[in-house]
Amino acid sequence: MQNTLKATPHQVDTIFIESPPPVVRTRLDAITSEHEPVLIQVAADMDGPGRYARSWLVVTAEQLIILETEATGSTVQVPLRTVTAVRAEALVGGGRLDVEHRGSTWAQLYYSNTLAPKFAEIAAAINQLVRGESLSLPTRLEATRCARCGRILPEKDGVCPACIRRWETLRRLLGYIAPYRWRALVLVLLTSAGSLVSLVPPYVVKHIVDDVLAPVRPETQTGGVRLLALLVGVLLGVNLTMWVIEVVRRWLNTWVGFRAVEDIRKALFSSLQFLPLRYADKRKVGSLISRMTNDSDLVEIYMLFDLPFVFSNILMIAGIVVLLLHMNARLALLVLLPVPPIIIASSLIWNRLQLYWRRWSTRWSRLSSHLNESISGIRVIKAFAQEQREGRRFEVHNRDLQDVSVSAERSWLVFFMVTNFFVSFGTFFVWYFGGRQLLRQELELGALMAFNFYLMMLYRPLKWFGDFYSFMVRAFAGAERIFEIIDAPSEPYDRTGTEPVAVIDGRVTFQSVSFGYDPGKIVLHDVDLDVRPGEMIGLVGCSGAGKSTLINLICRFYDVSRGSLSIDGVDIRDLRLETLRSQIGLVSQQSFLFNDTITENIRYGSPDAGFQDVLRAARAANAHEFIVRKADGYDMIVGEGGNKLSGGEKQRLAIARAILHDPRILILDEATSSLDTPTERKIQEAIRRLVAGRTTFAIAHRLSTLRSADRLVVLDNGRIAEIGSHADLLARQGFFYNLVRTQQVNTAMMASHSVAGPQTLTAGCW
Amino acid sequence: MTETRGVKMSSNTIDTPESGFTVAPITVTHPEKVDVRAIRLFRDPPWLLRLTLEGDRSYTRVKVVRAAPLSHPDHFIALLDARDEEICMIDALDDLDEETRSLVGEELDRRYLTSRIVRVLSVRNEFGTSYWTVDTHRGRREFVVQNVGENALWLGDHRLLLIDVDGNRFEVPRVDDLDKRSVALMEQVL
Numbered sequence: 005m006q007n008t009l010k011a012t013p014h015q016v017d018t019i020f021i022e023s024p025p026p027v028v029r030t031r032l033d034a035i036t037s038e039h040e041p042v043l044i045q046v047a048a049d050m051d052g053p054g055r056y057a058r059s060w061l062v063v064t065a066e067q068l069i070i071l072e073t074e075a076t077g078s079t080v081q082v083p084l085r086t087v088t089a090v091r092a093e094a095l096v097g098g099g100r101l102d103v104e105h106r107g108s109t110w111a112q113l114y115y116s117n118t119l120a121p122k123f124a125e126i127a128a129a130i131n132q133l134v135r136g137e138s139l140s141l142p143t144r145l146e147a148t149r150c151a152r153c154g155r156i157l158p159e160k161d162g163v164c165p166a167c168i169r170r171w172e173t174l175r176r177l178l179g180y181i182a183p184y185r186w187r188a189l190v191l192v193l194l195t196s197a198g199s200l201v202s203l204v205p206p207y208v209v210k211h212i213v214d215d216v217l218a219p220v221r222p223e224t225q226t227g228g229v230r231l232l233a234l235l236v237g238v239l240l241g242v243n244l245t246m247w248v249i250e251v252v253r254r255w256l257n258t259w260v261g262f263r264a265v266e267d268i269r270k271a272l273f274s275s276l277q278f279l280p281l282r283y284a285d286k287r288k289v290g291s292l293i294s295r296m297t298n299d300s301d302l303v304e305i306y307m308l309f310d311l312p313f314v315f316s317n318i319l320m321i322a323g324i325v326v327l328l329l330h331m332n333a334r335l336a337l338l339v340l341l342p343v344p345p346i347i348i349a350s351s352l353i354w355n356r357l358q359l360y361w362r363r364w365s366t367r368w369s370r371l372s373s374h375l376n377e378s379i380s381g382i383r384v385i386k387a388f389a390q391e392q393r394e395g396r397r398f399e400v401h402n403r404d405l406q407d408v409s410v411s412a413e414r415s416w417l418v419f420f421m422v423t424n425f426f427v428s429f430g431t432f433f434v435w436y437f438g439g440r441q442l443l444r445q446e447l448e449l450g451a452l453m454a455f456n457f458y459l460m461m462l463y464r465p466l467k468w469f470g471d472f473y474s475f476m477v478r479a480f481a482g483a484e485r486i487f488e489i490i491d492a493p494s495e496p497y498d499r500t501g502t503e504p505v506a507v508i509d510g511r512v513t514f515q516s517v518s519f520g521y522d523p524g525k526i527v528l529h530d531v532d533l534d535v536r537p538g539e540m541i542g543l544v545g546c547s548g549a550g551k552s553t554l555i556n557l558i559c560r561f562y563d564v565s566r567g568s569l570s571i572d573g574v575d576i577r578d579l580r581l582e583t584l585r586s587q588i589g590l591v592s593q594q595s596f597l598f599n600d601t602i603t604e605n606i607r608y609g610s611p612d613a614g615f616q617d618v619l620r621a622a623r624a625a626n627a628h629e630f631i632v633r634k635a636d637g638y639d640m641i642v643g644e645g646g647n648k649l650s651g652g653e654k655q656r657l658a659i660a661r662a663i664l665h666d667p668r669i670l671i672l673d674e675a676t677s678s679l680d681t682p683t684e685r686k687i688q689e690a691i692r693r694l695v696a697g698r699t700t701f702a703i704a705h706r707l708s709t710l711r712s713a714d715r716l717v718v719l720d721n722g723r724i725a726e727i728g729s730h731a732d733l734l735a736r737q738g739f740f741y742n743l744v745r746t747q748q749v750n751t752a753m754m755a756s757h758s759v760a761g762p763q764t765l766t767a768g769c770w
Numbered sequence: 771m772t773e774t775r776g777v778k779m780s781s782n783t784i785d786t787p788e789s790g791f792t793v794a795p796i797t798v799t800h801p802e803k804v805d806v807r808a809i810r811l812f813r814d815p816p817w818l819l820r821l822t823l824e825g826d827r828s829y830t831r832v833k834v835v836r837a838a839p840l841s842h843p844d845h846f847i848a849l850l851d852a853r854d855e856e857i858c859m860i861d862a863l864d865d866l867d868e869e870t871r872s873l874v875g876e877e878l879d880r881r882y883l884t885s886r887i888v889r890v891l892s893v894r895n896e897f898g899t900s901y902w903t904v905d906t907h908r909g910r911r912e913f914v915v916q917n918v919g920e921n922a923l924w925l926g927d928h929r930l931l932l933i934d935v936d937g938n939r940f941e942v943p944r945v946d947d948l949d950k951r952s953v954a955l956m957e958q959v960l
């Protein structure tokens with residue numbers, strides 16, 4: 005043990021060597037010698053189960069040290085050779101590292117849940133040391149803080165909302181428009197032209213008033229009716245142009261916008277499909293679905309109705325300000341006076357409004373999830389006669405929603421009134437100060453009217469920008485979440501250098517395989533198993549023992565954490581994923597069916613199969629009889645998730661699907677658990693046919709299902725407890741023997757109550 | 771209305787049938803009823819809890835867990851053996867003698883690392899994620915709660931439980947007992 009340590013003291017990764025403050029350094033130096041290589045040196049965030057404080061755990065080649073609180077607390081030293089095991093005990097809201105050793109000191113370290121993944125890894129590493137293996141630590145942990153601003157991330161390894169790279173996101177969004185760039189350019193030009201043209205009418209009106217209707221100096225009046233006709237003609241022309249521009253613009257806008265959004269959705273869906281299962285484990289299905297729906301809606305609205313107007317609205321504001329200043333600089337400055345208060349007032353009220361909207365959407369989702377629940381749970385509600393109570397619950401949610409709607413509406417009203425109030429001030433200024441200038445003959449009536457028009461036109465884009473910004477923030481957050489998935493590494497489907505095997509023999513070899521869904525929380529420990537091609541293995545063990553997990557590894561839904569798993573002697577990671585999976589037939593506990601016809605469901609894994617083959621597979625799975633009894637036979641649509649079929653019927657379809665797929669490795673994960681004994685007996689035969697010549701892993705609770713297995717593998721808490729044939733294991737009188745015996749007792753008990761129960765193997769589990 | 775807060779505080783009573791016909795009550799045989807006065811707890815070795823039922827059996831690596839940590843923190847305390855099987859249940863902490871009760875209390879404190887918020891220093895909400903800085907009875911702490919609608923649970927009208935992104939738990943036993951500023955800050959996001 006010492007040798008391996010001394011040989012590689014510096015290969016340890018630095019994420020588990022944190023640098024302590026001087027006080028701790030001093031305390032450490034006092035109790036360690038220079039020649040002791042430090043292997044692990046990390047801080048925990050609690051002192052005992054009491055306060056938040058930093059405590060330190062240091063593991064050297066010789067000893068394990070726990071320093072409670074940096075400056076003052078107690079010091080615990082345990083020689084490494086007396087340590088027997090280290091456990092990371094999960095507590096509520098935190099955890100504790102328990103060091104079990106032959107001494108009598110109390111060696112424990114508490115930490116909050118924030119550090120739980122780290123200490124799980126550390127516990128595993130110390131156990132390696134204790135067992136005399138060389139130390140292997142992961143090179144990185146999931147990021148919990150933003151690398152740029154240090155803020156705690158809302159999701160591990162997620163996006164920091166504060167550091168959303170706005171320009172980067174905008175650039176990527178625009179990237180989706182790139183294929184349609186010419187149309188997009190025309191769109192921008194048209195929109196800008198539209199805004200510029202819309203500046204013309206007030207100016208024409210000014211001329212109509214000043215030059216034709218009420219000329220200040222009559223001697224300048226020239227054409228009279230002719231000029232009037234000309235100007236009105238211009239007005240008409242301008243309006244026609246605006247109308248044409250608007251039609252073309254809208255047409256183009258939808259064309260480009262919808263296509264870009266479609267492309268984004270397409271990219272999102274395809275990366276969702278190729279995401280590793282591990283990724284889906286960590287996120288709620290709802291949150292993934294909401295990226296597909298809400299987030300892409302946000303982006304859609306943004307791309308369709310916001311982005312195209314940025315440029316034109318800037319142009320509009322600039323144009324109006326220039327025109328106002330040009331017509332009458334003094335009045336223009338007066339008129340622009342209310343603009344800053346409007347911006348300030350709206351930003352103040354804005355926060356409040358957002359608060360209400362947020363509240364509204366929480367309550368709305370609560371209401372709709374209750375609605376959803378009470379519709380899908382309608383049978384239970386009726387069975388327990390709780391309709392009244394559900395009605396009352398709904399009323400409460402409904403009233404909550406109404407309360408917040410009223411408040412939101414009220415704030416919105418205030419917001420509206422306040423802005424309008426300030427806006428109207430602009431109008432007062434124009435009439436009063438402009439009117440005075442008019443009386444002093446410094447301003448013409450038409451100019452005054454034009455001023456008023458422009459003022460009205462100015463406030464619209466200003467307000468638009470207020471909305472635009474807040475919406476942009478939300479849309480960008482949505483876009484970030486979408487890009488996060490698009491960018492997530494997909495499963496290595498066609499990694500270069502992987503072997504494109506045509507047909508595999510089906511030898512499956514586990515070599516000291518360890519695996520955990522979460523780093524550190526090991527589910528399978530040191531599994532060694534060599535399965536010959538064509539062999540049938542029965543996996544036995546209590547619920548939660550790791551049977552399905554073992555199978556997940558064979559399908560490569562997850563990669564092993566330590567050790568290696570190979571198929572036909574080739575490491576599974578070097579096999580082409582597609583070839584691997586096309587040769588595995590999986591019939592699982594929850595046989596999932598798609599909302600399609602029975603034929604299509606059976607054909608799912610082998611789309612080229614003809615109807616004859618489907619029939620044969622269905623017969624082999626003993627599904628044929630029930631199918632033909634259905635009104636639509638093989639054309640019956642099975643409903644969402646197959647909910648129009650019984651559990652046993654679904655399982656038989658799943659078996660037929662696997663039979664048709666004709667895999668080299670067959671996996672039956674409690675495939676017959678929802679079948680009654682007579683039906684199961686019928687299927688046994690089908691399964692025996694299917695199993696012949698194929699490597700098979702079968703998990704079942706009933707002994708009868710596993711009778712034909714060549715070997716039984718008994719799993720206990722993630723470890724292989726026993727391997728052997730049925731007879732061997734019974735003769736050994738070990739774990740399996742106990743399972744069987746308890747079950748016989750149970751069956752006898754049930755029989756004495758005249759309930760015939762199937763023989764199940766889990767009866768002896770706790 | 772406790773029903774709206776997600777956790778029900780009161781237990782249902784079962785209506786008895788109106789006819790004269792009576793149904794035999796369902797009896798539970800496991801775990802067997804243990805007289806709480808027979809429970810003896812020791813630390814042996816100091817970091818492990820050992821339990822003996824006087825004159826009967828002894829268990830090591832005993833765990834003390836609350837059956838309903840949120841609604842009945844001081845009642846229904848289960849003692850589990852090394853395999854997490856229930857040995858017995860203590861219906862009320864008050865039934866225990868002084869010494870055992872303090873040991874059980876200590877064990878509970880070691881297991882439930884929930885922090886009590888005594889003051890809220892700042893709360894920010896961005897995009898449905900809230901960033902908190904609070905003083906708790908364990909000291910100052912910064913944490914992030916994602917999706918406040920789901921991770922802030924009202925336990926009754928005044929008691930609040932916040933669960934942060936890492937699964938740490940923060941409790942406010944009585945929201946009304948906090949200072950005005952804290953309450954105002956919390957109201958911004960809840």
Ligand SMILES: Nc1ncnc2c1ncn2[C@@H]1O[C@H](COP(=O)(O)OP(=O)(O)O)[C@@H](O)[C@H]1O
Nearest residue numbers: 285521522527546547548549550551552553554
């Ligand atoms: N996706 C998952 N993420 C985290 N833990 C899991 C996951 N799936 C299973 N587990 C855990 O792994 C252990 C083994 O589960 P499993 O292999 O499904 O047991 P079984 O033997 O009943 O098939 C259980 O403790 C279970 O809670």
Ligand SMILES: [Mg+2]
Nearest residue numbers: 551552593673
């Ligand atoms: Mg399973």
